[in-house]
């Protein structure tokens with residue numbers, strides 16, 4: 001569980017996060033949504049300590065991130081899997097080498113143990129027979145699977161995903177969303193996804209927080225998002241013509 005308590009973040013005199021509080025629970029797929037520039041990435045980066053927050057608290061399973069010394073922070077970071085926009089694979093490494101990279105960096109496991117774990121992750125994301133391929137030889141959807149396998153290789157408690165569907169076609173996006181959702185439940189991870197994608201919201205939005213100009217304006221699930229009377233949220237949802245048509249046809 002990650003608890004965000006009244007988090008403020010300013011750059012100079014510009015306040016970007018204006019008192020955000022929420023709880024991201026274990027085994028849940030949590031979505032942060034909002035327009036471009038609303039502060040989603042700043043919030044995600046603040047959660048992992050890439051930005052120092054101006055005030056407030058961030059608690060990982062009851063431990064304040066701010067109180068951790070540098071070696072505890074380092075240990076906590078190893079409990080965090082990261083899935084970056086655009087997959088961020090190493091082009092010169094094979095699929096298996098990409099997935100083994102965190103294991104080589106952060107564990108003292110034997111060669112055999114590392115290979116076993118890498119293959120477990122490869123199988124889990126259904127990438128059998130791709131071990132020796134290079135990123136340029138596989139599709140964007142497969143690259144994303146490699147990135148997911150790499151993100152879970154150290155068996156993280158927390159999984160952070162920044163726009164996991166960017167660059168993917170709608171069908172592949174759904175498959176990737178479902179994979180993230182499944183592994184979140186299976187491994188009991190606390191998953192946080194930054195997204196603009198209303199299809200993701202409707203597919204896997206168990207807990208959604210809507211950020212508008214640095215404030216949390218709404219929080220809820222995909223089941224109640226269409227029933228909310230909030231102008232800013234409605235503007236965000238129905239910016240998509242398709243969702244507007246669905247609403248108009250149902251009213």
Ligand SMILES: Nc1ncnc2c1ncn2[C@@H]1O[C@H](COP(=O)(O)OP(=O)(O)OP(=O)(O)O)[C@@H](O)[C@H]1O
Nearest residue numbers: 011016034035036037038039040041042043194196
């Ligand atoms: N390092 C920084 N220094 C100064 N301002 C920053 C910095 N990082 C982000 N900002 C500002 O914070 C605001 C929120 O940016 P952020 O990247 O969090 O938006 P976002 O909601 O993730 O948008 P997008 O969906 O386009 O990625 C923007 O006005 C941005 O210019």
